[in-house]
Amino acid sequence: MKIGIFTDSYLPYTSGVVRSIQTFSEELTSNGHEVFIFAPSYRDCRKENRVFRFSSIPSPTNRDFTLAMPFSIRLRPTIKKLNLDLIHVHSPFLLGRLGARYARRLGIPLVFTFHTLYDQYVHYVPFAQSLTKDLAQRISRGFCNHCDLVIVPTAAVEKYLHEIGVKASIRVVPTGIKVMNYQSGDRDWLRCRFGLPEGEKVLLFVGRLGQEKNINFLMECFARINREMKNTRLVLVGGGPEEEELKNKAKELGIAGQVTFTGVLPPSDVVNCYAGADIFVFSSVTETQGIVIGEAKAAGLPVVAVAAFGVSEMVDDGIDGFLTELEPLQFIEKITLLLKNDDLYEKMSRNARNNAENLSTANCTAKLINCYSHVIERRACEV
Structure with a gap:
């Protein structure tokens, strides 16, 4: 054709x-x-x-x-x-x-x-x-x-x-999704490239820094998580019209030192970001699919996302991640659960990698x- x-x-x-x-x-x-x-x-x-x-x-x-x-x-x-x-x-x-x-x-x-x-x-x-x-x-x-x-x-x-x-x-x-590409990233690249301390748990977002991605919600939730668990970091991969405003928001919330903005990265480096992260977090309520969720799962990352439109079909709730309402306490609870429960984390990581094959x-x-x-x-x- x-x-x-x-x-x-x-x-x-x-x-x-x-x-x-x-x-x-x-x-x-x-x-x-x-x-x-x-x-x-x-x-x-x-x-x-x-x-x-x-x-x-x-x-x-x-x-x-x-x-x-x-x-x-x-x-x-x-x-x-x-x-x-x-x-x-x-x-x-x-x-x-x-x-x-x-x-x-x-x-x-x-x-x-x-x-x-x-x-x-x-x-x-x-x-x-x-x-x-x-x-x-x-x-x-x-x-x-x-x-x-x-x-x-x-x-x-x-x-x-x-x-x-x-x-x-x-x-x-x-x-x-080219599943194999996301299973071969360099786990040390993210920490080395951006000077992240050893032992930090990395919550990762990949996408455009635009208002429709609802990243303010993500940062507010992270601020509360970080108050309880100091060894956590939020990494935002991407660029967009809200970048400067989000940097100011991080300062207002007192988490500027724990939020890393990578800017726009080439695809090979985005793969390395997935490899170096622990949990993929996603709060957009406007996605028709959310390709980045599939990519994160292919890299073995459990996902915590707001259940909205296409995102609901990208996460098998309770199996390879969690879907929540647009409600901070729910979102924070699921992230914290994964951070504190190693057995659950490992199980969901395996399931995420396996389920990504469907895409x-x-x-x-x-x-x-x-x-x-x-x-x-x-x-x-x-x-």
């Missing part, structure tokens, strides 16, 4: 969407399929085969993110030459809409992966947030209903789309290929 992927974010930008596209593209290519990516340009992006870049401008709310200008005189002849079998879009906006338009022109199937609960991100809009939330749902519903197939990473997101009125066909296909890239890509084949066959029957 020849697959055209249209996305509003791609490398070198880092996010769950980018990771999903990169993971599936590599696996599809290794299975003999041809993948062509249409994405924004970035200041330092390098030329890649089969990646078509659009001129872009920096986003006013996130300078690391760029907004593609969805037109190019080279696009039409490029698309015509590729002879695509289907177009797979990863956003209902700029390049996603452009991809949808070309799918209609070419008479080929349009597949859309619904990665983001857009109505949960209205805090980035400085006005009329209730109106914006309704608009986000209407855009999501309308775009989905013009697609041949909508892919979601978890059943919770499928339920959400049905609730807001999506009638299009929906299939659950999680983003896969292997091979298994998830096989599901995606099946979706592609089905939608192409269905379109052929309609012609």
